[in-house]
Amino acid sequence: MSDPTRVPSRNQGDDGIQWKRWALGILAALLLIVILQNSQTVEFKLLFISTDAPLILILAGAAVVGAIIGYTAPILRRHRHNTRREYGKE
Numbered sequence: 863m864s865d866p867t868r869v870p871s872r873n874q875g876d877d878g879i880q881w882k883r884w885a886l887g888i889l890a891a892l893l894l895i896v897i898l899q900n901s902q903t904v905e906f907k908l909l910f911i912s913t914d915a916p917l918i919l920i921l922a923g924a925a926v927v928g929a930i931i932g933y934t935a936p937i938l939r940r941h942r943h944n945t946r947r948e949y950g951k952e
Contacts, residue, residue, distance in 0.1 A: 896921075 900917040 897918050900921060902917055903914050904917045904920065906913050906915050906920055
């Protein structure tokens with residue numbers, strides 16, 4: 863028979879989820895602050911295109927391009943290295 867005064871034990875995974883939720887909440891709050899501080903419209907020139915756009919969209923676009931480059935560059939470098947190694951064996 864179980865003891866009704868006994869406090870159920872928490873799983874180890876609960877602690878990990880709790881701090882992740884706090885971190886996600888803090889990141890969301892910081893992102894909201896950055897968005898509100900950079901909501902002004904600025905002139906943006908790229909090659910032959912000139913347009914007005916909210917600064918936060920330009921910053922987000924630059925972050926996405928940087929993330930894509932940061933993700934694909936090591937993959938391409940590894941592929942090139944493996945191709946050269948295989949070509950040298952033949």
